Amino acid sequence: MRQTVSADEFETAYDTYSAAVYRLALVYLGQRADAEDVTQEVFVRLLCRAPAFTGEGHKKRWLLRVTANLCRDQLRGLWRKQVAVLEDTLPAAPAEEREALDAVMALPEQYKLPIHLYYYEGYSVAEIAEVLKLGQSAVKMRLKRGRELLKIELEGSH
Secondary structure, eight states: OBOOOOHHHHHHHHHHHHHHHHHHHHHHHOOHHHHHHHHHHHHHHHHHHOBOOSSHHHHHHHHHHHHHHHHHHHHHOHHHHHSOOOOOOOOOOOHHHHHHHHHHHHSOHHHHHHHIIIIISOOOHHHHHHHHTOOHHHHHHHHHHHHHHHHHHHHHTO
């Protein structure tokens, strides 16, 4: 069942979750402009198509699931394959953090997303499984393999 989101509820949801939605979109898509577009669309969908939420945790998971789905759709889109990609950098961070973040961003998508959600967003394996529509064992394996790839990359850069 769909619910109507009041202006106050929308504003609270935006203030609380827009940064997490944007970061996930940026990890998926790698470009700020695309991440901003997806973030906007996610919150438009919150206004227009929100289900009846059973709690704040449910709302956050719904927003991140919608984000992931919109990013996947955008990556599959024909127009994306036909445009030239401009170099887009992340905000400045200390060199050590930047090196680790660059290594995470360079991972294949299947490892990058679980690593980001687990370490940067603080999600549990069960929550990541729900957001990415995977089994918990698949999430654990992707985290393990992602950490192994990161270790190789970070040790090789020193």
